[in-house]
Amino acid sequence: MALGHEGARRIVVDGTVYRWRLRRRPTYSQALCWSPCTYAVEHADSPGTTLVVTTEQPHLSNWLGGVGNPVLPSDVANAIASALRQGWVPTRAGSAFHLDQSVGFSTLP
Template structure:
């Protein structure tokens, strides 16, 4: 499934252009800081397999903390390189490739 173009950002990593996007509204679990932020990446011109990266930070629009750190393009580039090193082939269609970088995220509890 292709990413929605509205709200996505372009990034060039090692000469290849990708689009990446963070869900605008957090899921219920992300809003309560029970699960970390995720973002999706795909090739910009001919999308194949989507990369889904689970980060170790909270969603910026969560309901409990006013300021959460933003996902910066350098972190997205590192995620893309890490996924490719672990077998993600963005040009081949198929199921989404999940990359878990959530080490260090501690879900909060009431």
């Protein structure tokens, strides 16, 4: 599963270049604050396994006015480092690697 180039942002972590993308519009479930915001990361030069990060906050464009914070590049860098420690190999082909950071997510806005 490869990320589209449009809307993907570049980030460098420990000398390795990655691309990450957050959906501009929330999914139906995210729009109703039933599920948290997610974003995807892949190796920029040799995309293989995609990292899917589930945050602990609602998507900023949710329909219920749930308050969240923007996903910052520092958040993405921390998630990449955490996933690498947990065994994510971004250049190896395979199913998506899921990193769940939604411990504090509440379905109530």
